[in-house]
Amino acid sequence: MSLPRTALGRPTLIAFALVIALGAPDAEAQRKKRAARAPAVSAECTDFYTATNADWLKKNSVPADAGSVSVLGAFRERTLEQQRALLDSAMRTPQGNVQKLLGDFWASGLDEAAVEADGSRPIAPLLDRINAIKKPKDVAPAIAALHQVGIPVAFNFSPDVDLQALDRHIGYFMQGGLGLPDPAYYTRTDADTRELLGRYRGYVKQVLALTGTPANRLDAESALVIDLETKLAQVSKPVVELRSPFANYAPVPTKDLGKQYRNLQLDAFLKAQGVSDDTVSLADPALFKRLDGLVGSLKPDQWKAYLRWRVGDAMAPYLAKPFRDAEFEFRGRVLRGEAAPAPRWRQVLDAINLAAGPMLGKEYAARYVPGDHKRRAEQIAGQVRDALGRGIERSPWLSDAAKGEAKAKLDKLKIEVGTPRRDLDYSVQPMGRGSFGGNMLIASTWRHREEMKRIGKGNADRRWDVLPQQPALAYDLAQNRLIVTAAVLQEEIFDAKQPAAVQYGAFGALVGHELSRGFDVKGRMVDAKGQLRDWWTPADVAAWNALGDKVVAQYNGYAFPVLKNVKVNGALTRDENLADLAGVELAWDAFASAEPQANAAAKQSFYKAWATLWAQNLTDTEAAQRAAVDVHAPGQWRANGPLTQQPSFAQAFACKAGQPMQANEAGQIRIWR
Incomplete structure (x- = not known):
């Protein structure tokens, strides 16, 4: 494959032509001077990302209403359009019961006139249930009933892995039940927070008015809502303290909950959710004691105001325009910083994914992922897994003890492609097309029911935490499995029509990235038996940290695109950069093993496929935000960074050691090669 003439080569050629035209007085001296000059470095060996993506970068400027544009961003947008097309088809000519449910749900959301005519009727039964509260003992059953329809109030309750x-x-x-995203909003006294709390109270008043509070009671009832939430916030933990999974983990027997929390009636709550397990996690007994006390001490009218508000707020995006406008003005414009609501179809699609996402995922996979694509993806992923096995065996930095543990864990690693292996129960109350809000409640009740079924022995692998229609490759640390969603198995990431080199360079490298996470600084915390246990020795930790330090230094030297005098934060992006390097190493090993006779053009295609994934353009503002908080390096360095460490890349493009795209051999960083 001939290499294109490079931009860096042109000035030298032009200068030489000018010298000849002007008739230099000492042509022989000029010839000797040129001969001594270092040869020009090709574009591929200078900045492979820009050389590979030049046309894309030129043609794809950032839209006026966005902060970035990227290959993978466009890919995500296309999956949304695919979901839209599927739902349009299900609305017109449904194939089977699930499509009938989805088609009716979709039609009811797109019919804005019907949504306006429906007003607040979808939530009327819930409001009636709340308004029927007369005594403190009526509060807990109302809380349980709202959880059943997917509206968590007072606290959160959800399934997760037993650690x-x-x-x-x-x-x-777990703590929850607040209308603002952090408990600190209720307790801080600075001017900005007080102003935000005032705007929040205005929103509460709007929703209370829409859910039936008389005008002369709005000030009093909104004050009751803020007071109750403030009481909860005072005993809630800052969000930052809850990031560790252990912060929410404290197993307790369920048989004692009814006695310990008599007013909350947590035993009856679990029964209402369909949960019969003998253990739950309750890590903050002080919070639930406070809640239990509030149920018994606050007047029922205060709880009724709070519960009406929570129902109205949760359902506002799916009801008539006054609800939607109120919700967007506060949550959209103030909290999320959005300039305008999303198009109606996107709002309805988001609602369906929220409440009936697994239904849509089942149909999406059937429509867009042929069986042979799935089998090919599984084959490549399996080959990358085999490459990881070889990498573990030859690793110079893993101890023999850690290698034994790693190989045992790799032997048990599962690969799941397309959809979860175990399907759900799709028996759902018929939806019809008359009430979008009503359909939202039907669907969210179904999804809550299916989520509760995850609780119990042997159910941990029943579901994914990502939907099949959402593009995602993920390593599930708890279940030691690679998840590849149906949406991934398409152009940009995996195209079964492309040559093998392209499949390995894009999809294979992403698989390698994720598989490596099971055996790195995070993966070392779960062993082959699925137990939380550090299976690295101190020497392994030291060796990994040494590799990490080299990668930090490498990326610290890269200029952040678009920004002046700003470098990539190597420490912030370290773990993802290490995984990128591991991914390219493993994918190349798998490709070389599967295609030992690959020609030069195929080898180049492998690396071009990797670089193409990361094409992106950013605005100054977006780049500044990412430089501060993003754990991923910008696209240019995700593409280039790992390749500088690959001798096989240098061979494919004739790059020399010391050129920008090839580190000197002695200083190269290697994880699994």
Whole structure:
């Protein structure tokens, strides 16, 4: 494959032509001077990302209403359009019961006139249930009933992995029930926070008015809502303290909950959710004691105001325009910084993904992922897994003890492609096309029911935490499995029509990136038996940190695109950069093993496929935000960084050691090669 003439080569050629035209007085001296000059470095060996993506970068400027544009961003947008097309088809000519449900749901959301005519009727039964509260003992059953329809109030309750037995899920009782995203908003006294709280109270008043509070009671009832939420916030933990999974983990027997929390009636709550497990996690007993006390001490009218508000707020995006406008003005414009609501179809699609996402995922995979694509993806992923096995065996930095643990863990690693292996129960109340809000409640009740079924022994692998229609490759640390969603198995990432080199260079490298996470600084915390245990020795930790330090230094030297005098934060992006390097190493090994006779053009295609993934353009503002907080390096360095460490890349493009795209051999960083 001939290399294109490079931009860096042209000035030298032009200068030589000018010298000849002007008739230099000492042509022989000029010839000797040129001969001594170092040869020009090709574009591929200078900046492979820009050389590979030049046309794309030129043609794809950032839209006026966005902060970035990227290959993978456009890919995500196309998956949304695919979902839209699927739902349009299901609305017109549904194939089977699930499509009938989805088609009716979609039609009801797109019919804005019907949504306006429906007003607040979808939530009327919930409001009636709340308004029927007469005594403190009526509050807990109302809380349980709202959780059943997917509206968590007072606290959160959801399934998650049992950290002492990773093969099962248990229910987690956690703090929640607040309308603002952090408890600190209720307790800080600075001017900005006080102003935000004032705007929040205005929004509460709007929703209360829409849910039936008389005008002369709005000030009093909004004050009651803020007071109750403030009482909860005072005993809630800052969000930053809850990032560790252990912060929410404290298993307790369910048989004692009814006695310990008599007013909350947590035993009856679990029964209402369909949970019969003998253990739950309740890590903050002080919060739930406070809640229990508030149920018994606050007047029922205060709880009624709070519960009406929470229902109205949760359902506002799916009801008539006054609800939607109120919700967007505060949550959209103030909290999320959005300039305008999304198009109606996107709002409805988001709602369907929220409440009936697994239904849509089932149909999406059937429509867009042929069986042979799935089998090919599984084959490549399996070959990358085999490459990881070879990498573990030859690793110079892993101890023999850690290698044994790693190989045992790799032997048990599962690969799941397309959709989860275990399907759901799709028996759902018929939806019809008359009420979008009503359909939202039907669907969210179904999804809550299916989520509760995750709780119990042997259920941990029943579901994914990502939907099949969402583009994602992920390593599930708790279940030791690679998840490849149906949406991934298409152009840009995996195209079964492309040559093998392209499949390995893009999809294979991303698989390698994720698989490596099971055996790195995070993966070392779960062993082959699925137990939380550090299986590295101190020497392994030291060796990994040494590799990490080299990668930090490498990326610290890269200029952040668009920004002046700003470098990539190598420490912030370290773990992702290490995984990128591991991914390219493993994918190349898998490709070379599967295609030992690959020609020069195929080898180049492998690396071009990797670089193409990361094409992006950023605005100054977006780049500044990412430089401060993004754990991923910018696209240019995600593409180039790992390749500078690959001798096979240098061979494919005739790059010399010391050129920008090839580190000197003695200083090269290697993880699994």
